[in-house]
Amino acid sequence: MDTSAAKANLEKLDRQVTREEVEDAIRTLLIWVGEDPYREGLLETPKRVAKAFKEYCAGYAMDPRDVLYRTFEDAVGYEDMVVLRHIPFESMCEHHLAPIVGNAHIAYIPVGRVVGISKLARLVDGYARRLQIQERLTFEIAQAIGEVLKPKGVACIIEAEHFCMKCRGVRKNGSRLTTSHFVGAFSSDHGLRQEFYQRLRCEALPTGAY
Ligand SMILES: [Zn+2]
The missing domain is CATH 3.30.1130.10 (GTP cyclohydrolase I, C-terminal domain/NADPH-dependent 7-cyano-7-deazaguanine reductase, N-terminal domain)
Structure with missing residues (x-):
């Protein structure tokens, strides 16, 4: 990776990621494994997973x-x-x-x-x-x-x-x-x-x- 690409990546990391973006990413993962993220049982899952990851990774704070x-x-x-x-x-x-x-x-x-x-x-x-x-x-x-x-x-x-x-x-x-x-x-x-x-x-x- 050249220096400017590495820098652009770092800037991306620096920017605040929103809860919505994380939940979207989890919905994408659910689709990827063959699920329907909008069926009833999974509706709240992206929110729960996002929250759980904050807990798994609480050491960064x-x-x-x-x-x-x-x-x-x-x-x-x-x-x-x-x-x-x-x-x-x-x-x-x-x-x-x-x-x-x-x-x-x-x-x-x-x-x-x-x-x-x-x-x-x-x-x-x-x-x-x-x-x-x-x-x-x-x-x-x-x-x-x-x-x-x-x-x-x-x-x-x-x-x-x-x-x-x-x-x-x-x-x-x-x-x-x-x-x-x-x-x-x-x-x-x-x-x-x-x-x-x-x-x-x-x-x-x-x-x-x-
Ligand atoms: Zn491993």
Whole structure:
């Protein structure tokens, strides 16, 4: 794509898209799959889908890192690993607009500042509620914690099912993708990673998950 075409595209993106245009696009999709968008059952569908997409993609309206700025400093002296397992999330794959449903597991080693555990869950949601690939989601969560809390290290593991793989294409139901990203001490210290895996394994995770 030449520069002027790319610029024209960006200008198009900048312009406010109306709700009517989105609903028209969904009606077009309904016709494309063989439906009559004006039959009774589908009359309200474009409106519902438009609203649902705003919810699936609510993460674009925020900087997820903002939730990490309220920290507790009275945990000074706590230098052990903080682990939050099984943070459920729903995201959407950017290749097929199909759901990605899974769990994130996060660990960090604080230096003076710790964050409320609900904030970690909200951080995951902020990045998950965008069009994603799982690898980037994992990276963004770990990097955000690293940048804002400046801990000794951060680990993030995500395991998720991709509905684009479950319901279309190869249709492999039940296969799960596991991704990990390590920052600071976790990337250099094999022992720390082992401890993290051990803590994940010690409860709830199915044997052999890692
Ligand atoms: Zn996909």
